[in-house]
Amino acid sequence: MEGPMNIVIFTDTFLPKIDGVAVSVENFSRILSARGHNFVICCPRYGDDDPMELGERVKIVRFSNFALPSYPDIKVVFPLFRKIREAMTMFPADLVHIQSPGLMGIYGIIAARYYGVPAIGTYHTLVSEQTTYLSPARLLKIDRLIAFYRSLRGTTDRVSPARNNKKTLAQRAVQRSCNWLYEREDLIISPSHRIKNMLLEQHVATPIEVISNGMDLGVFRGSVKERPSTPPRLLHVGRISFEKNCDVVLNAFTRIRRELPGATLSIVGDGPALESLKAMSTRLGLADSVEFTGFIARADLPALYPRYDLFLTASTMETQGLVVLEAIASGLPCVGVDAYALPELIHHGENGFIARPFDPEEMAHRALDILADASRYRAFSAEGLRIASEHEINRCATRLEGVYARESARAGSRIVRMAEAV
Known part of the structure; x- marks a missing residue:
């Protein structure tokens, strides 16, 4: 036409x-x-x-x-x-x-x-991965009463659904x-x-x-990052919802901190799992090293990504992964999981690593591998920029x-x- x-x-x-x-x-x-x-x-x-x-x-x-x-x-x-x-x-x-x-x-x-x-x-959108919000307990908000009861007993409320x-x-x-x-x-x-x-x-x-x-590469205009900061600054951006598995990122970060005690993690975004994650962070002893920023305007994101060294995501429901594309366009190496579309943006061993889903131990191991090798880190950053250019x-x-x-x-x-x- x-x-x-x-x-x-x-x-x-x-x-x-x-x-x-x-x-x-x-x-x-x-x-x-x-x-x-x-x-x-x-x-x-x-x-x-x-x-x-x-x-x-x-x-x-x-x-x-x-x-x-x-x-x-x-x-x-x-x-x-x-x-x-x-x-x-x-x-x-x-x-x-x-x-x-x-x-x-x-x-x-x-x-x-x-x-x-x-x-x-x-x-x-993989709507089938969001059925947790359609359960009677969540629709009637009974889950909040259960979480409150567990908090009184000192037990852990579940951040993510069964996997x-x-x-x-x-x-x-x-x-x-x-x-x-x-x-x-x-x-x-x-x-x-x-x-x-x-x-x-x-x-x-x-x-x-x-x-x-x-991706608007005129807005997300990254450059090759030569080496990670000392101590390194890690980043997660996205909707803070249960199906995004942010608790896996927190558990991985506890393992990273054992090797790099000064490392910090910023979790950017808002959503229904935010309060659970904050409580989890406190229980894990991460309150001083994990920052929950809440919602940040999209116009401020291009200036945010370059301030960090490594991007982490444990989401198992990405049809493409906008935040991953933003991260690699900003020059950040990434660690993600082998689920749906993430391996199309995170090429294992080229601009980051792909870990098994729901495996914080492997995610931490992969992150430490990237942060420990300056030449690999620089190569991953450069290759991420090339991959982003295709989009x-x-x-x-x-x-x-x-x-x-x-x-x-x-x-x-x-x-x-x-x-x-x-």
Whole structure:
């Protein structure tokens, strides 16, 4: 399709909330709107100060909702068909782009079918890994009473859910429902090859194309780090939620401190597991060496990463890993785990190491190996910058623009289509 395109995005999360989905939607809509395309972003309402546009060509339609009791950042959006009609006709839609398999994703499929336009979706989130927030104990907040009771008895409250390689019944059910939605789209965009392979193994029949979410290398502009500081400064950035396994990072850090007593760790971010992690840090005797910064504005992150020496993550649910991409673009070697997309950004033995999931002993061992060898450290930093360069945001936006044009062209004349729908 030639000329400007009108894209309607349906997402269960967006600004002012900051996460990988919101950042991806904001980045691509800003870049492609500057090239003349129009966007309408359908998303939850968070408050009275929510932005309602990102410029003349990017409009935002907010949907009323209620917060999930077990995780207030997750919004359950009401089906407001008046809002859907407003979004689809503000700029007569050429294509619907779904960013999440929640209720907004379902509304996006309905809108695309009603108005006769293609629907594509990006597989940003492994929703099946977040079923802990759907348990009755968490929804009714009984887990807080249990944690309080354990604190009185001096026992440890569990930071992370049970871990094994088998999917629970709830996880399998959620995975099937997500795949049901993706199979009703015309194309799936996967941010990584590993997620594409996972979908193929699950026999998802919809065509899949790999396009990175990208990184603005003009903002995250790192340089080669020659050697770690003495003592070293370690960093973890991200949503502080149970499925991110930040407790594994804390346990690894206790082992690192045995070898490097002056080492420090900063945990940047906010989320439902934060208070549990603070309590755990105190129990482990790390209160003086671990800093919990809470939320830090995204605009401040490019200046934050270079102040550290090594990035750690134990997350087992990354479809790409935005914070890892930010870290390597800032010149930091990384230690991650062998789960989903992380090995596509952390190349074992090249710009960091990959440890076994849920193994703090190996994570600590790998971190110490990097910090102990200055020549290896410098090589890892340089290779991370090279890997990050492959994800330059404008290059990724051009690929997405090509997908939009190709899929829109397959749908035929927009004018005829909209005349029939209205």
